[in-house]
Amino acid sequence: MTTSLGQPHAAAxxxxxxxxxxxxxxxxxxxxxxxxxxxxxxxxxxxTGLQNGLxxxxxxxSAASFLGIAGLVAVSGFDGLIxxxxxxxxxxxxTFLIAEPLRNLGRFTFADVVxxxxxxxxxxxxxxxxxxxxxxxxxxxxxxxxxxxxxxxFGIPYETAIVIVGVVMTAYVLFGGMLATTWVxxxxxxxxxxxxxxxxxxxxxxFGGNPLALFAAAAEAHGGQVLGPGxxxxxxxxxxxxxxxxxxxxxxxxxxxxRFYTVPDAKxxxxxxxxxxxxxxxxxxxxxxxxxxxxxxVGPDAIKAVDKGGNMAAPLLAEAVGGTxxxxxxxxxxxxxxLAVVAGLTLSGAAAISHDIWxxxxxxxxxxxxxxxxxxxxxxxxxxxxxxxxGIVFKGENVAYMVGLAFAIAASANFxxxxxxxxxxxxxxxxxQASMIVGTLSALLLIFLSPTIQVGLLGQATAPFxxxxxxxVTIPLAFAVGVVVSLLTPEPDAATRFDQMQxxxxxxxxxxx
Amino acid sequence: xxxxxxxPEPEGSAPRRALEALALxxxxxxxxxxxxxxxxxxxxxxxxxxxxxxxxxxxxxGLSIGIALGVLVIVTAWVLIWIYVRWANGHYDRTxxxxxxx
Numbered sequence: 191m192t193t194s195l196g197q198p199h200a201a202a203x204x205x206x207x208x209x210x211x212x213x214x215x216x217x218x219x220x221x222x223x224x225x226x227x228x229x230x231x232x233x234x235x236x237x238t239g240l241q242n243g244l245x246x247x248x249x250x251x252s253a254a255s256f257l258g259i260a261g262l263v264a265v266s267g268f269d270g271l272i273x274x275x276x277x278x279x280x281x282x283x284x285t286f287l288i289a290e291p292l293r294n295l296g297r298f299t300f301a302d303v304v305x306x307x308x309x310x311x312x313x314x315x316x317x318x319x320x321x322x323x324x325x326x327x328x329x330x331x332x333x334x335x336x337x338x339x340x341x342x343x344f345g346i347p348y349e350t351a352i353v354i355v356g357v358v359m360t361a362y363v364l365f366g367g368m369l370a371t372t373w374v375x376x377x378x379x380x381x382x383x384x385x386x387x388x389x390x391x392x393x394x395x396x397f398g399g400n401p402l403a404l405f406a407a408a409a410e411a412h413g414g415q416v417l418g419p420g421x422x423x424x425x426x427x428x429x430x431x432x433x434x435x436x437x438x439x440x441x442x443x444x445x446x447x448x449r450f451y452t453v454p455d456a457k458x459x460x461x462x463x464x465x466x467x468x469x470x471x472x473x474x475x476x477x478x479x480x481x482x483x484x485x486x487x488v489g490p491d492a493i494k495a496v497d498k499g500g501n502m503a504a505p506l507l508a509e510a511v512g513g514t515x516x517x518x519x520x521x522x523x524x525x526x527x528x529l530a531v532v533a534g535l536t537l538s539g540a541a542a543i544s545h546d547i548w549x550x551x552x553x554x555x556x557x558x559x560x561x562x563x564x565x566x567x568x569x570x571x572x573x574x575x576x577x578x579x580x581g582i583v584f585k586g587e588n589v590a591y592m593v594g595l596a597f598a599i600a601a602s603a604n605f606x607x608x609x610x611x612x613x614x615x616x617x618x619x620x621x622x623q624a625s626m627i628v629g630t631l632s633a634l635l636l637i638f639l640s641p642t643i644q645v646g647l648l649g650q651a652t653a654p655f656x657x658x659x660x661x662x663v664t665i666p667l668a669f670a671v672g673v674v675v676s677l678l679t680p681e682p683d684a685a686t687r688f689d690q691m692q693x694x695x696x697x698x699x700x701x702x703x
Numbered sequence: 704x705x706x707x708x709x710x711p712e713p714e715g716s717a718p719r720r721a722l723e724a725l726a727l728x729x730x731x732x733x734x735x736x737x738x739x740x741x742x743x744x745x746x747x748x749x750x751x752x753x754x755x756x757x758x759x760x761x762x763x764x765g766l767s768i769g770i771a772l773g774v775l776v777i778v779t780a781w782v783l784i785w786i787y788v789r790w791a792n793g794h795y796d797r798t799x800x801x802x803x804x805x
Binding site for chain 2 (some may be wrong): 268270272274275276278281282283285286287322369401402403404405406407409414415417418419420423424425426428429433437460461463464467468471474475478488613654692693695696697698
């Protein structure tokens, strides 16, 4: 089929400029309200449950989950759905174990909670190390994806695309802080879910509104096996390892955890994560329809002809069912999606540098408000510059594994320490430090020794470590190291403060004001 | 807003015991629901790896067992969250409010 994809195209440019203009207007409005670190990192704790639910969905649903999953389903059927499901099941864990304690115990970063009853300096350094590792790999994957996608969608050069993303994202975060970032996420989430819903509706209209008729057509055209698992998951241990990393990694992503500080209280944190799971689950159900719709209406060969990875399935489907105007809209939504995720990541990286390292380690927790605010903004600029640089350095590299790596580090470095600090009385400073450092380093080392890097990138025949994702080994390892080191280094003060922490965890921050 | 005393109530006192009971109840429910989600998802993943022909079997034209189970996993996540939020908005919030009044 012929497509106008990849040419600078009036509808796409119109929608994209509309989005950028609207979000910069929001940023201008938010900038006048961003006068302190409380606003810069946490939007003045003024976000409602529904708003934060949408913003969480916006932070979480990357272009990879929209274009990547739809493409994977379109090209290989059921296998793509394994990701849809894996990316959702972490949210219940966030609801049950993380959201409310985080809101009641911390101020700006998840390290606030881990360090709550432990010694600040060693815990903050280890937590910032884990946070920056997660943010860096996630950012590289997003920036390289952004450059490639924007090139495919709009036909602008890779480097120009990266710089546009960097400049616009910096404007959001630097001037509008968390308030602007939150509203950018909300606008993006509404556009993304709305766009996917409209696209799914146009597809289903051709099948009498019945998804089963669409799936049946896919099975008829491409064989019944497209409705069952294929080659993506061959080894059960590999499958479990990836699944565990996706599930528990969600509860350790710094930019997601930070969102729980933007709401006024723990009850709103709880409501917001329930909303988020509703929106995200609904969106992933839509990817079933989008993927099989693209398989039937566009066809796997036509999709692979445009992009081998299948990433252009959803835009091609939009063009096929809604014409070039709708293609422009979906392309602009994909761009907006990347911008929003990158903004959220940069803000959480800046918070780790300025709040955890500068204020709490270098300045011992006593920096004047003006200085804190300034350092936060300097860290934002540094974060934005490094993400543009990383995007350009990794041009042309295969970075798809980096999302899995970011989730594996989040699940191994951040999640175990967070859970043990909240729920396990004997947890100690040394235990937290060891758990976070071993979690980060073991995830990095094992992914380097895995078939993903050794066979996939370095072209070796075999890999020393058999699993593609290290989660199955590194998550239990981080828990075990935390437990053993804590038991070897008792810290009576930390155990005593556990009671006071429990009280604040349930009764709220004003309980010990 | 009323400011509560900074120190925990004395060990063994009634409010302290009530708070400890609430913390234990919250932890038990959270743990059970987490294990439930983990088991459902691990079960689904193992079926994907081991029972490929079974999951490809159609129930009705267009609906394979695999797709039906996949939708069911997403619905399970919603149901577990609904169970937790209902408990937390009811019993948990009432007990917290009572404890805060002291």
